[in-house]
Amino acid sequence: MSLSESHKIKCTECGNGFEINEWNSINVEDLPELREKTISGEIFKFTCPKCKKEQIIIYDCLYFDRANKFMVQLLPEYPNKEYLFSAEEAKVITTFGNNIYRLATDYASFLEKVRVLSLGLNDKAVEICKSLAYSTYTINNNEIPENAFFVKCDEKVMAFQMMLKDKKPKFMSIPMEFYNKVKLNLVNSPLSKESFSIRKIDLKWALTEDVSKFLKELQK
Ligand SMILES: [Zn+2]
Structure with a gap:
Protein backbone atom coordinates (compact mmCIF):
# COMPACT_ATOMS: atom_id res chain seq x y z
CA MET A 1 0.00 0.00 0.00
CA SER A 2 1.52 3.26 -1.15
CA LEU A 3 -0.12 6.66 -1.05
CA SER A 4 0.51 9.74 -3.08
CA GLU A 5 -1.32 13.03 -3.12
CA SER A 6 -1.23 15.98 -5.47
CA HIS A 7 -0.70 19.47 -4.21
CA LYS A 8 -0.48 22.81 -5.86
CA ILE A 9 2.69 24.77 -5.22
CA LYS A 10 4.02 28.13 -6.29
CA CYS A 11 7.36 28.33 -8.10
CA THR A 12 9.95 30.12 -5.96
CA GLU A 13 11.47 31.66 -9.10
CA CYS A 14 8.58 32.85 -11.30
CA GLY A 15 5.53 32.46 -9.08
CA ASN A 16 3.81 30.07 -11.47
CA GLY A 17 1.42 27.66 -9.75
CA PHE A 18 1.80 23.98 -10.62
CA GLU A 19 0.76 20.54 -9.40
CA ILE A 20 3.21 18.21 -7.72
CA ASN A 21 2.83 14.63 -6.57
CA GLU A 22 3.88 13.94 -2.98
CA TRP A 23 4.58 10.39 -1.85
CA ASN A 24 3.33 10.27 1.73
CA SER A 25 3.59 6.53 2.05
CA ILE A 26 5.94 4.29 0.08
CA ASN A 27 5.89 0.54 0.24
CA VAL A 28 8.83 -0.51 -1.95
CA GLU A 29 7.39 -3.98 -2.23
CA ASP A 30 4.60 -2.46 -4.40
CA LEU A 31 6.74 0.14 -6.12
CA PRO A 32 10.38 -1.00 -6.27
CA GLU A 33 11.19 1.82 -8.71
CA LEU A 34 10.69 4.26 -5.83
CA ARG A 35 13.71 2.93 -3.92
CA GLU A 36 16.27 4.67 -6.12
CA LYS A 37 14.03 7.70 -6.53
CA THR A 38 13.89 8.05 -2.74
CA ILE A 39 17.62 7.51 -2.16
CA SER A 40 18.49 10.06 -4.85
CA GLY A 41 15.97 12.53 -3.43
CA GLU A 42 14.13 12.59 -6.77
CA ILE A 43 10.74 12.20 -5.07
CA PHE A 44 11.31 15.61 -3.46
CA LYS A 45 12.50 17.39 -6.58
CA PHE A 46 10.10 19.24 -8.86
CA THR A 47 10.69 21.31 -11.95
CA CYS A 48 8.51 24.31 -12.72
CA PRO A 49 6.94 23.69 -16.15
CA LYS A 50 7.16 27.40 -16.96
CA CYS A 51 10.70 28.51 -16.00
CA LYS A 52 12.26 25.03 -15.53
CA LYS A 53 13.62 25.93 -12.12
CA GLU A 54 14.07 22.85 -9.93
CA GLN A 55 12.81 23.05 -6.38
CA ILE A 56 13.05 20.72 -3.45
CA ILE A 57 9.82 20.31 -1.53
CA ILE A 58 10.10 18.40 1.72
CA TYR A 59 6.97 16.66 2.95
CA ASP A 60 5.99 13.90 5.40
CA CYS A 61 6.98 10.55 4.01
CA LEU A 62 6.74 7.06 5.45
CA TYR A 63 9.02 4.64 3.65
CA PHE A 64 8.81 0.92 4.34
CA ASP A 65 10.69 -2.05 3.10
CA ARG A 66 9.30 -5.37 4.27
CA ALA A 67 12.11 -7.46 2.74
CA ASN A 68 14.78 -5.51 4.59
CA LYS A 69 12.56 -5.15 7.68
CA PHE A 70 12.74 -1.44 8.18
CA MET A 71 10.67 1.68 8.10
CA VAL A 72 11.85 5.26 8.00
CA GLN A 73 9.60 8.20 8.65
CA LEU A 74 10.46 11.69 7.48
CA LEU A 75 8.72 14.24 9.69
CA PRO A 76 10.14 17.70 9.01
CA GLU A 77 7.89 19.33 11.62
CA TYR A 78 8.68 16.90 14.44
CA PRO A 79 8.16 17.30 17.44
CA ASN A 80 5.41 19.81 16.63
CA LYS A 81 3.76 17.26 14.46
CA GLU A 82 3.75 13.56 15.22
CA TYR A 83 2.71 10.79 12.97
CA LEU A 84 0.10 8.23 13.85
CA PHE A 85 0.00 5.14 11.75
CA SER A 86 -3.28 4.52 10.00
CA ALA A 87 -4.92 1.23 10.98
CA GLU A 88 -3.95 -0.17 7.59
CA GLU A 89 -0.32 0.95 7.92
CA ALA A 90 -0.05 -0.46 11.44
CA LYS A 91 -1.42 -3.77 10.18
CA VAL A 92 1.16 -3.98 7.40
CA ILE A 93 4.03 -2.82 9.61
CA THR A 94 3.37 -5.31 12.40
CA THR A 95 3.62 -8.16 9.90
CA PHE A 96 7.29 -7.29 9.31
CA GLY A 97 8.44 -9.15 12.41
CA ASN A 98 11.55 -7.82 14.10
CA ASN A 99 11.81 -4.40 12.63
CA ILE A 100 13.70 -1.22 12.67
CA TYR A 101 11.66 1.97 13.00
CA ARG A 102 13.50 5.18 12.38
CA LEU A 103 12.67 8.84 12.45
CA ALA A 104 14.34 11.51 10.36
CA THR A 105 13.48 15.17 10.70
CA ASP A 106 15.45 16.49 7.76
CA TYR A 107 15.82 15.61 4.12
CA ALA A 108 19.53 14.62 4.07
CA SER A 109 19.19 12.37 7.14
CA PHE A 110 16.13 10.67 5.65
CA LEU A 111 17.90 9.85 2.37
CA GLU A 112 20.97 8.65 4.29
CA LYS A 113 18.90 6.39 6.56
CA VAL A 114 16.99 4.79 3.68
CA ARG A 115 20.28 4.21 1.86
CA VAL A 116 22.11 2.71 4.86
CA LEU A 117 19.25 0.35 5.69
CA SER A 118 18.64 -0.60 2.04
CA LEU A 119 22.30 -1.64 1.85
CA GLY A 120 21.61 -4.04 4.72
CA LEU A 121 23.97 -2.20 7.06
CA ASN A 122 23.43 -1.98 10.80
CA LEU A 191 21.94 -0.54 22.73
CA SER A 192 20.69 -3.01 20.15
CA LYS A 193 17.19 -3.15 21.64
CA GLU A 194 14.40 -2.19 19.21
CA SER A 195 10.76 -1.35 19.89
CA PHE A 196 7.58 -0.54 18.00
CA SER A 197 8.03 3.20 18.17
CA ILE A 198 10.00 5.38 15.84
CA ARG A 199 13.44 6.39 17.05
CA LYS A 200 15.99 8.84 15.88
ZN1 LIG B 1 8.88 28.86 -12.37
Whole structure:
Protein backbone atom coordinates (compact mmCIF):
# COMPACT_ATOMS: atom_id res chain seq x y z
CA MET A 1 0.00 0.00 0.00
CA SER A 2 1.52 3.26 -1.15
CA LEU A 3 -0.12 6.66 -1.05
CA SER A 4 0.51 9.74 -3.08
CA GLU A 5 -1.32 13.03 -3.12
CA SER A 6 -1.23 15.98 -5.47
CA HIS A 7 -0.70 19.47 -4.21
CA LYS A 8 -0.48 22.81 -5.86
CA ILE A 9 2.69 24.77 -5.22
CA LYS A 10 4.02 28.13 -6.29
CA CYS A 11 7.36 28.33 -8.10
CA THR A 12 9.95 30.12 -5.96
CA GLU A 13 11.47 31.66 -9.10
CA CYS A 14 8.58 32.85 -11.30
CA GLY A 15 5.53 32.46 -9.08
CA ASN A 16 3.81 30.07 -11.47
CA GLY A 17 1.42 27.66 -9.75
CA PHE A 18 1.80 23.98 -10.62
CA GLU A 19 0.76 20.54 -9.40
CA ILE A 20 3.21 18.21 -7.72
CA ASN A 21 2.83 14.63 -6.57
CA GLU A 22 3.88 13.94 -2.98
CA TRP A 23 4.58 10.39 -1.85
CA ASN A 24 3.33 10.27 1.73
CA SER A 25 3.59 6.53 2.05
CA ILE A 26 5.94 4.29 0.08
CA ASN A 27 5.89 0.54 0.24
CA VAL A 28 8.83 -0.51 -1.95
CA GLU A 29 7.39 -3.98 -2.23
CA ASP A 30 4.60 -2.46 -4.40
CA LEU A 31 6.74 0.14 -6.12
CA PRO A 32 10.38 -1.00 -6.27
CA GLU A 33 11.19 1.82 -8.71
CA LEU A 34 10.69 4.26 -5.83
CA ARG A 35 13.71 2.93 -3.92
CA GLU A 36 16.27 4.67 -6.12
CA LYS A 37 14.03 7.70 -6.53
CA THR A 38 13.89 8.05 -2.74
CA ILE A 39 17.62 7.51 -2.16
CA SER A 40 18.49 10.06 -4.85
CA GLY A 41 15.97 12.53 -3.43
CA GLU A 42 14.13 12.59 -6.77
CA ILE A 43 10.74 12.20 -5.07
CA PHE A 44 11.31 15.61 -3.46
CA LYS A 45 12.50 17.39 -6.58
CA PHE A 46 10.10 19.24 -8.86
CA THR A 47 10.69 21.31 -11.95
CA CYS A 48 8.51 24.31 -12.72
CA PRO A 49 6.94 23.69 -16.15
CA LYS A 50 7.16 27.40 -16.96
CA CYS A 51 10.70 28.51 -16.00
CA LYS A 52 12.26 25.03 -15.53
CA LYS A 53 13.62 25.93 -12.12
CA GLU A 54 14.07 22.85 -9.93
CA GLN A 55 12.81 23.05 -6.38
CA ILE A 56 13.05 20.72 -3.45
CA ILE A 57 9.82 20.31 -1.53
CA ILE A 58 10.10 18.40 1.72
CA TYR A 59 6.97 16.66 2.95
CA ASP A 60 5.99 13.90 5.40
CA CYS A 61 6.98 10.55 4.01
CA LEU A 62 6.74 7.06 5.45
CA TYR A 63 9.02 4.64 3.65
CA PHE A 64 8.81 0.92 4.34
CA ASP A 65 10.69 -2.05 3.10
CA ARG A 66 9.30 -5.37 4.27
CA ALA A 67 12.11 -7.46 2.74
CA ASN A 68 14.78 -5.51 4.59
CA LYS A 69 12.56 -5.15 7.68
CA PHE A 70 12.74 -1.44 8.18
CA MET A 71 10.67 1.68 8.10
CA VAL A 72 11.85 5.26 8.00
CA GLN A 73 9.60 8.20 8.65
CA LEU A 74 10.46 11.69 7.48
CA LEU A 75 8.72 14.24 9.69
CA PRO A 76 10.14 17.70 9.01
CA GLU A 77 7.89 19.33 11.62
CA TYR A 78 8.68 16.90 14.44
CA PRO A 79 8.16 17.30 17.44
CA ASN A 80 5.41 19.81 16.63
CA LYS A 81 3.76 17.26 14.46
CA GLU A 82 3.75 13.56 15.22
CA TYR A 83 2.71 10.79 12.97
CA LEU A 84 0.10 8.23 13.85
CA PHE A 85 0.00 5.14 11.75
CA SER A 86 -3.28 4.52 10.00
CA ALA A 87 -4.92 1.23 10.98
CA GLU A 88 -3.95 -0.17 7.59
CA GLU A 89 -0.32 0.95 7.92
CA ALA A 90 -0.05 -0.46 11.44
CA LYS A 91 -1.42 -3.77 10.18
CA VAL A 92 1.16 -3.98 7.40
CA ILE A 93 4.03 -2.82 9.61
CA THR A 94 3.37 -5.31 12.40
CA THR A 95 3.62 -8.16 9.90
CA PHE A 96 7.29 -7.29 9.31
CA GLY A 97 8.44 -9.15 12.41
CA ASN A 98 11.55 -7.82 14.10
CA ASN A 99 11.81 -4.40 12.63
CA ILE A 100 13.70 -1.22 12.67
CA TYR A 101 11.66 1.97 13.00
CA ARG A 102 13.50 5.18 12.38
CA LEU A 103 12.67 8.84 12.45
CA ALA A 104 14.34 11.51 10.36
CA THR A 105 13.48 15.17 10.70
CA ASP A 106 15.45 16.49 7.76
CA TYR A 107 15.82 15.61 4.12
CA ALA A 108 19.53 14.62 4.07
CA SER A 109 19.19 12.37 7.14
CA PHE A 110 16.13 10.67 5.65
CA LEU A 111 17.90 9.85 2.37
CA GLU A 112 20.97 8.65 4.29
CA LYS A 113 18.90 6.39 6.56
CA VAL A 114 16.99 4.79 3.68
CA ARG A 115 20.28 4.21 1.86
CA VAL A 116 22.11 2.71 4.86
CA LEU A 117 19.25 0.35 5.69
CA SER A 118 18.64 -0.60 2.04
CA LEU A 119 22.30 -1.64 1.85
CA GLY A 120 21.61 -4.04 4.72
CA LEU A 121 23.97 -2.20 7.06
CA ASN A 122 23.43 -1.98 10.80
CA ASP A 123 22.55 1.70 11.15
CA LYS A 124 23.55 1.88 14.82
CA ALA A 125 27.02 0.53 13.98
CA VAL A 126 27.21 3.02 11.09
CA GLU A 127 26.35 5.92 13.43
CA ILE A 128 28.94 4.74 15.96
CA CYS A 129 31.61 4.61 13.22
CA LYS A 130 30.44 8.05 12.09
CA SER A 131 30.84 9.43 15.60
CA LEU A 132 34.40 8.10 15.70
CA ALA A 133 35.18 9.71 12.32
CA TYR A 134 33.59 12.93 13.59
CA SER A 135 35.53 12.97 16.88
CA THR A 136 38.79 12.12 15.13
CA TYR A 137 38.24 14.94 12.65
CA THR A 138 37.41 17.38 15.44
CA ILE A 139 40.54 16.53 17.43
CA ASN A 140 42.93 16.48 14.46
CA ASN A 141 41.68 19.67 12.86
CA ASN A 142 40.53 21.61 15.88
CA GLU A 143 37.29 22.26 14.02
CA ILE A 144 33.81 20.93 14.76
CA PRO A 145 31.89 19.74 11.67
CA GLU A 146 28.27 20.92 11.45
CA ASN A 147 27.13 17.42 10.61
CA ALA A 148 28.41 14.17 9.12
CA PHE A 149 26.93 11.70 6.64
CA PHE A 150 27.58 8.16 5.49
CA VAL A 151 28.89 8.13 1.91
CA LYS A 152 29.75 4.55 0.97
CA CYS A 153 31.63 1.44 1.97
CA ASP A 154 33.62 -1.29 0.27
CA GLU A 155 35.39 -4.37 1.71
CA LYS A 156 38.04 -2.20 3.33
CA VAL A 157 36.60 1.10 4.49
CA MET A 158 33.45 3.00 5.31
CA ALA A 159 33.56 6.63 4.18
CA PHE A 160 31.90 9.62 5.81
CA GLN A 161 31.53 13.20 4.76
CA MET A 162 32.21 15.90 7.35
CA MET A 163 30.02 18.92 6.66
CA LEU A 164 31.91 22.13 7.38
CA LYS A 165 30.67 25.68 7.59
CA ASP A 166 31.34 27.66 4.38
CA LYS A 167 33.78 25.00 3.18
CA LYS A 168 33.79 21.93 1.01
CA PRO A 169 33.03 18.71 2.92
CA LYS A 170 35.98 16.61 4.03
CA PHE A 171 36.11 12.83 3.82
CA MET A 172 37.00 10.54 6.69
CA SER A 173 37.16 6.78 6.58
CA ILE A 174 36.86 4.05 9.17
CA PRO A 175 38.14 0.49 8.56
CA MET A 176 35.38 -2.02 7.84
CA GLU A 177 37.08 -4.24 10.38
CA PHE A 178 36.07 -1.71 13.02
CA TYR A 179 32.49 -1.50 11.72
CA ASN A 180 32.26 -5.31 11.90
CA LYS A 181 33.60 -5.30 15.44
CA VAL A 182 31.01 -2.69 16.50
CA LYS A 183 28.23 -4.64 14.80
CA LEU A 184 29.26 -7.88 16.51
CA ASN A 185 29.53 -6.28 19.95
CA LEU A 186 26.18 -4.54 19.59
CA VAL A 187 24.44 -7.93 19.54
CA ASN A 188 24.86 -8.39 23.28
CA SER A 189 24.54 -4.74 24.18
CA PRO A 190 21.34 -3.11 25.49
CA LEU A 191 21.94 -0.54 22.73
CA SER A 192 20.69 -3.01 20.15
CA LYS A 193 17.19 -3.15 21.64
CA GLU A 194 14.40 -2.19 19.21
CA SER A 195 10.76 -1.35 19.89
CA PHE A 196 7.58 -0.54 18.00
CA SER A 197 8.03 3.20 18.17
CA ILE A 198 10.00 5.38 15.84
CA ARG A 199 13.44 6.39 17.05
CA LYS A 200 15.99 8.84 15.88
CA ILE A 201 19.31 7.05 15.49
CA ASP A 202 21.79 9.65 14.34
CA LEU A 203 25.11 11.27 15.20
CA LYS A 204 23.55 12.85 18.27
CA TRP A 205 22.51 9.41 19.49
CA ALA A 206 26.02 8.05 18.81
CA LEU A 207 27.51 10.84 20.92
CA THR A 208 25.39 10.08 24.01
CA GLU A 209 26.97 8.84 27.22
CA ASP A 210 25.70 5.25 26.79
CA VAL A 211 27.18 4.92 23.34
CA SER A 212 30.47 6.55 24.43
CA LYS A 213 30.75 3.95 27.20
CA PHE A 214 30.16 1.15 24.70
CA LEU A 215 32.82 2.58 22.40
CA LYS A 216 35.34 2.93 25.23
CA GLU A 217 34.82 -0.69 26.25
CA LEU A 218 35.33 -1.75 22.67
CA GLN A 219 38.59 0.11 22.26
CA LYS A 220 40.14 -1.34 25.41
ZN1 LIG B 1 8.88 28.86 -12.37
